[in-house]
Amino acid sequence: MLYDEIVAMLAKQLKIKDVSTIRPDSKIKEELGADSIDVLQVLLTLEEERGITIPDEELATFKVVQDVVDYLEKQLKND
Numbered sequence: 252m253l254y255d256e257i258v259a260m261l262a263k264q265l266k267i268k269d270v271s272t273i274r275p276d277s278k279i280k281e282e283l284g285a286d287s288i289d290v291l292q293v294l295l296t297l298e299e300e301r302g303i304t305i306p307d308e309e310l311a312t313f314k315v316v317q318d319v320v321d322y323l324e325k326q327l328k329n330d
Contacts, residue, residue, distance in 0.1 A: 253327075254320050260293045261285070261316065275317035283316075297323065 254275070262270045265283055279285045290313065294305050303326050313319050 253323055254316075257293070257297070257316065257319055257323070260296055264289050264293050273316060275315065275320070277316050278314060279316060279319075280314075294319075301327065303327065 258270055258273045261267070261273060261279070261283060265285055267273060267283065273283065277283055279290060287310070290310060294310065297303070298305055301323070303323070305322070305326075309322060313322070
């Protein structure tokens with residue numbers, strides 16, 4: 252499931268041991284402590300693994316975990 256994959260990547264990148272603390276409505280920067288580089292690393296990994304390209308201007312639109320999931324689901328569905 253895409254959501255679980257993204258949560259696992261965020262947890263690894265942000266060194267969060269308890270993945271259950273990451274929820275769909277978790278604010279990526281404010282609650283999870285990610286900075287722009289962390290978000291970029293996760294998205295670059297997703298791009299490589301899924302063979303998609305995420306435009307830089309989309310980065311600013313990802314506020315909560317579900318934003319990333321929704322965007323990727325839409326992109327993968329269109330391929």
